Amino acid sequence: MKREETIDYNIKVAWHAISRMYNQYGAQVDVTASTGFVLLNIDVEEGTPATKIAPLMGLEARSLTRMLKTMEDKKWIYREKDPTDGRSVRIFLTETGKEKREFSRRAVKEFNKKMHDLMPDEDIKAFIRVTNQVTQLIEDKSLFDKLAEAFIYETKH
Numbered sequence: 078m079k080r081e082e083t084i085d086y087n088i089k090v091a092w093h094a095i096s097r098m099y100n101q102y103g104a105q106v107d108v109t110a111s112t113g114f115v116l117l118n119i120d121v122e123e124g125t126p127a128t129k130i131a132p133l134m135g136l137e138a139r140s141l142t143r144m145l146k147t148m149e150d151k152k153w154i155y156r157e158k159d160p161t162d163g164r165s166v167r168i169f170l171t172e173t174g175k176e177k178r179e180f181s182r183r184a185v186k187e188f189n190k191k192m193h194d195l196m197p198d199e200d201i202k203a204f205i206r207v208t209n210q211v212t213q214l215i216e217d218k219s220l221f222d223k224l225a226e227a228f229i230y231e232t233k234h
Contacts, residue, residue, distance in 0.1 A: 084211060099184060106180055107151075113181030115144060116174060119154065124167035126159060153177055 099110035153174035
């Protein structure tokens with residue numbers, strides 16, 4: 078099978094193209110694709126528990142820590158203890174963070190509008206259905222274990 082025919086290759090290539098596009102668009106206001114997605118995952122009114130942001134984005138918590146620190150240094154976000162759970166910290170947007178979030182929201186809306194203008198709805202629905210299935214299958218622990226077993230078996234033989 079050629080790499081161009083594999084699911085993972087095509088998802089990765091598409092995501093890199095999208096990410097590059099967002100990075101180029103966001104460079105004018107210092108927003109990257111990654112920081113834009115973090116901003117979009119913070120509740121404007123209530124803030125968001127720090128521990129909830131990484132899973133919302135499909136990231137490991139460690140990967141998010143440095144990004145949050147940078148965003149805090151830029152005064153886009155601030156942290157407060159959760160009033161209902163003193164052990165937890167909530168992330169809130171500053172006024173600048175809200176502006177950057179709005180910029181990111183408009184970029185995502187415009188990208189999706191253009192995709193809907195250029196592609197048939199049935200293709201978009203099929204793409205979303207397939208990517209949801211891929212995610213669900215990967216997150217199903219038994220499938221992951223079967224893939225790991227197959228990989229280990231292949232490398233030993």
